[in-house]
Amino acid sequence: MENRLLINLVPGDTFLHRLTGKTKVRTFIILLVYIIMSFDIRLIMPLLILTIIGLVSLKTNWKRVKYFIIVIAAVNLLNIVLFWLADPDIGSYWCGGGNTVLLSLTGRLFLSAETLWYLSVRFIKMITSFMVSLVFILSITPSEMAAGLYSIKVPYKICTIFSIAFRYIPDIARDFNNIKVSLQTRGVELDPKKASLMSRIKQNVLILVPLIITSFDRVGNISNAMDLRGFGRGKTRTYYSEHEELKADKVFKAIHIILLLFCAYWIITQNIMPQTIKMWYPFA
Amino acid sequence: MSAPIVEFKNFGFRYKTQKSPTLYDINLTIRKGEKVLILGPSGSGKSTLANCINGLNPFSYDGVITGSCKVAGMETKDASIFALSKVVGTVLQDSDAQFVGLSVGEDIAFALENQSVPRKEMLPMVDQAARIVGMEDFLMHVPYDLSGGQKQKVALAGVLHGDVELLIFDEPLASLDPRTGMTAVELIDRIHKEQNKTIVIIEHRLEDVLHRRVDRIVLMNEGRIVYDGDADSLLASDLLTRYGIREPLYIMAMKYAGCGMSPGQKLSDIHQLDLSPFEEKLKKQHLMEIEKHVPKIGEEILRVEDVTFAYGKTPVLKDVSFTIRKGEKVAFVGKNGAGKSTMAKLICGIERPRQGRVLMNGADYMSLSIKEIGEKVGYVMQNPNQMLVKDIIKDEVELAMLLRGKSRKEMDEAVKKTLKMCGLWPMRNWPVSAVSYGQKKRVTIASILVLQPDIIILDEPTAGQDFRHYTEIMEFLDELNREYGITIVFITHDMHLAIQYTDRAVVFAEGEVVADDSVFKVLSDDEVINRANLKQTSLYTLARRLGFEPEAYIEHFINYERMVRVHGKPAAD
Numbered sequence: 001m002e003n004r005l006l007i008n009l010v011p012g013d014t015f016l017h018r019l020t021g022k023t024k025v026r027t028f029i030i031l032l033v034y035i036i037m038s039f040d041i042r043l044i045m046p047l048l049i050l051t052i053i054g055l056v057s058l059k060t061n062w063k064r065v066k067y068f069i070i071v072i073a074a075v076n077l078l079n080i081v082l083f084w085l086a087d088p089d090i091g092s093y094w095c096g097g098g099n100t101v102l103l104s105l106t107g108r109l110f111l112s113a114e115t116l117w118y119l120s121v122r123f124i125k126m127i128t129s130f131m132v133s134l135v136f137i138l139s140i141t142p143s144e145m146a147a148g149l150y151s152i153k154v155p156y157k158i159c160t161i162f163s164i165a166f167r168y169i170p171d172i173a174r175d176f177n178n179i180k181v182s183l184q185t186r187g188v189e190l191d192p193k194k195a196s197l198m199s200r201i202k203q204n205v206l207i208l209v210p211l212i213i214t215s216f217d218r219v220g221n222i223s224n225a226m227d228l229r230g231f232g233r234g235k236t237r238t239y240y241s242e243h244e245e246l247k248a249d250k251v252f253k254a255i256h257i258i259l260l261l262f263c264a265y266w267i268i269t270q271n272i273m274p275q276t277i278k279m280w281y282p283f284a
Numbered sequence: 285m286s287a288p289i290v291e292f293k294n295f296g297f298r299y300k301t302q303k304s305p306t307l308y309d310i311n312l313t314i315r316k317g318e319k320v321l322i323l324g325p326s327g328s329g330k331s332t333l334a335n336c337i338n339g340l341n342p343f344s345y346d347g348v349i350t351g352s353c354k355v356a357g358m359e360t361k362d363a364s365i366f367a368l369s370k371v372v373g374t375v376l377q378d379s380d381a382q383f384v385g386l387s388v389g390e391d392i393a394f395a396l397e398n399q400s401v402p403r404k405e406m407l408p409m410v411d412q413a414a415r416i417v418g419m420e421d422f423l424m425h426v427p428y429d430l431s432g433g434q435k436q437k438v439a440l441a442g443v444l445h446g447d448v449e450l451l452i453f454d455e456p457l458a459s460l461d462p463r464t465g466m467t468a469v470e471l472i473d474r475i476h477k478e479q480n481k482t483i484v485i486i487e488h489r490l491e492d493v494l495h496r497r498v499d500r501i502v503l504m505n506e507g508r509i510v511y512d513g514d515a516d517s518l519l520a521s522d523l524l525t526r527y528g529i530r531e532p533l534y535i536m537a538m539k540y541a542g543c544g545m546s547p548g549q550k551l552s553d554i555h556q557l558d559l560s561p562f563e564e565k566l567k568k569q570h571l572m573e574i575e576k577h578v579p580k581i582g583e584e585i586l587r588v589e590d591v592t593f594a595y596g597k598t599p600v601l602k603d604v605s606f607t608i609r610k611g612e613k614v615a616f617v618g619k620n621g622a623g624k625s626t627m628a629k630l631i632c633g634i635e636r637p638r639q640g641r642v643l644m645n646g647a648d649y650m651s652l653s654i655k656e657i658g659e660k661v662g663y664v665m666q667n668p669n670q671m672l673v674k675d676i677i678k679d680e681v682e683l684a685m686l687l688r689g690k691s692r693k694e695m696d697e698a699v700k701k702t703l704k705m706c707g708l709w710p711m712r713n714w715p716v717s718a719v720s721y722g723q724k725k726r727v728t729i730a731s732i733l734v735l736q737p738d739i740i741i742l743d744e745p746t747a748g749q750d751f752r753h754y755t756e757i758m759e760f761l762d763e764l765n766r767e768y769g770i771t772i773v774f775i776t777h778d779m780h781l782a783i784q785y786t787d788r789a790v791v792f793a794e795g796e797v798v799a800d801d802s803v804f805k806v807l808s809d810d811e812v813i814n815r816a817n818l819k820q821t822s823l824y825t826l827a828r829r830l831g832f833e834p835e836a837y838i839e840h841f842i843n844y845e846r847m848v849r850v851h852g853k854p855a856a857d
Contacts, residue, residue, distance in 0.1 A: 187687035225382035
């Protein structure tokens with residue numbers, strides 16, 4: 001079957017792919033904390049470089065990823081432009097009060113070095129958090145994700161929702177297509193050239209009725225199949241897809257501890273204790 | 285005699301949602317190591333009985349139990365479904381929905397995961413279970429790449445672990461092509477013998493299950509057990525016809541010849557059965573002159589010329605050519621993925637050929653939209669629930685006209701005519717959800733017929749239906765063909781259907797048409813049968829054993845059968 005989603009169902013064979021789900025989920029969560037806690041380019045930039053290396057190492061299909069990267073970059077660019085329009089002087093608040101005007105359009109609309117710095121850092125931060133998520137999604141399978149979440153004490157019934165959802169999304173998509181086709185032969189017009197948007201939306205609602213009914217049938221069967229194989233019997237569960245920890249996982253464990261300690265230090269000193277300067281600005 | 289594993293005593297079961305019980309006075313003992321077939325028409329309670337053994341009743345479907353049912357010594361009303369699942373493994377009918385893992389290995393491991401078996405112990409167990417069903421080379425495969433037969437094997441492997449002693453198969457043949465079904469029956473038999481498991485098979489397709497010996501058959505009807513004994517005595521009796529179970533074809537042939545059968549004969553095995561007492565009668569019947577059926581066929585309405593089609597780079601159809609004439613009944617047969625459904629989609633214009641042409645009434649259809657083609661060719665899906673979008677029967681039938689902006693008067697006329705044709709006129713104002721499966725099927729057919737298409741294509745019209753419903757649906761379609769001259773294309777795995785109700789079979793294998801001929805010719809050609817994953821019918825075996833030419837014998841049978849069906853049985857001799 002053609003895989004149109006970014007998600008892999010079969011584990012890949014690169015260094016990152018081979019880590020356990022537990023390592024992947026934990027790394028992801030720690031890195032998110034790491035990104036969120038600061039506006040410091042000295043912390044963010046190395047991570048961005050690492051995620052780019054990570055993405056390349058996954059030997060991913062670029063065609064699949066390109067589209068997402070372009071869209072996310074464009075949306076974030078738009079975002080910072082809007083930020084700038086809303087408050088061109090935002091940089092002076094963050095960078096210690098300076099206001100070095102580089103370019104002045106009108107009295108209200110100007111570009112200062114501080115604002116440029118702040119917005120650039122902001123943009124890089126957003127892109128980095130996207131890249132962390134992208135590498136995470138591309139390196140993990142839904143089953144490993146379930147196992148990883150379970151390892152951080154998420155109840156396994158919730159973890160299973162992830163893997164089950166990915167299992168049946170393609171089936172539901174296939175049902176949807178079948179129903180669409182049968183309605184098209186009966187005269188439902190879904191061709192954008194021949195039917196208006198409103199009428200197409202209305203016609204798509206027609207498809208939902210049988211789709212919901214067939215999906216309910218399927219849910220009944222799935223839950224029977226799960227009950228009959230003892231799902232929900234025990235308090236604990238093990239995972240077939242979660243292989244034993246390899247050397248790399250142990251190395252990651254050490255990295256996790258170091259990173260967590262660093263994050264704790266940073267959050268206490270930079271976020272909780274009162275600060276005069278909000279972000280690191282080398283040109284002050 | 286070995287110890288009992290299932291013991292029903294004066295057992296009854298009523299679903300909470302229903303007024304009257306589904307099972308009454310069940311007294312049944314299944315012993316360790318037995319292989320039992322539970323036979324019965326739809327609604328006879330056979331699946332309910334199985335669900336009372338594996339604990340789905342009353343765990344998932346709430347209900348009231350009377351009497352006692354003990355499984356491996358546990359009283360089921362006190363035991364949990366989990367405790368039962370350690371002893372009873374169930375393979376459900378829907379091989380797709382029950383595949384909950386994202387890979388073969390994961391699905392086989394699912395029960396072990398739920399028991400918190402450490403992964404180190406789990407791996408060899410998964411490996412072993414996969415080996416038993418022959419799926420050990422597929423452990424990393426995703427479900428979307430597997431055939432129905434392979435998914436079923438995985439489902440079986442997934443319940444083979446540990447102390448499971450009893451395996452229940454709920455309609456294991458329902459969605460398999462004939463050859464795969466035969467392999468499934470062989471696999472079940474091998475598991476029974478090699479793994480020493482007790483086997484319970486729920487089915488209504490008696491002949492296919494009898495491909496391998498069963499120890500006992502339990503026949504159910506309306507919630508009661510009406511027969512419990514060996515297969516031979518059942519076949520010699522008239523119980524099958526009385527309770528709406530399709531008799532094996534060779535038994536039908538022998539009955540047509542007036543052979544008196546008795547329980548002592550090995551009737552359940554066409555290869556072992558001693559034919560000498562029947563030979564004379566069978567020969568006499570074979571020589572009997574009967575009128576040959578000549579279908580009323582009109583002009584050519586559809587021509588497919590050298591059509592090639594591919595999804596992406598994988599070719600699905602290669603140089604396919606055939607024609608369909610008005611009034612014909614044609615079967616598209618072949619295994620799943622052979623290109624039958626794609627061909628149907630091409631005819632409906634949902635897909636268009638890469639090369640070649642499709643001509644409708646002599647004109648190329650490329651300029652027509654799907655909607656316009658829909659007025660010439662109607663497509664009826666397998667599952668009526670996937671087609672029904674309206675609440676009321678009349679509205680459903682009206683939809684296609686409404687979408688074409690026809691006038692009220694025109695619409696009412698067409699709808700009335702169609703509803704009358706389909707026998708739905710009296711229930712035109714009923715809600716769709718209130719009618720039976722067979723009637724829903726009729727509604728979907730009516731919703732297509734309302735446009736008065738030249739051809740209707742039906743995808744597996746009788747899948748999952750018992751003999752009574754099968755006959756009801758097929759007789760209805762046959763009548764549409766006879767009375768109104770509607771051309772019908774059946775996409776089907778069911779060779780009985782092809783034999784009884786079609787004039788011609790177009791056989792697909794690997795995207796090519798490997799045969800396009802009358803059904804009896806196709807079914808006596810070994811090469812075609814092998815390439816298309818079909819299966820010899822028992823008539824073929826019977827003919828061979830009697831020294832008849834199989835082709836002529838099958839043709840004779842078809843003609844005789846049609847005569848009996850359409851005109852009633854002629855006087856014997």
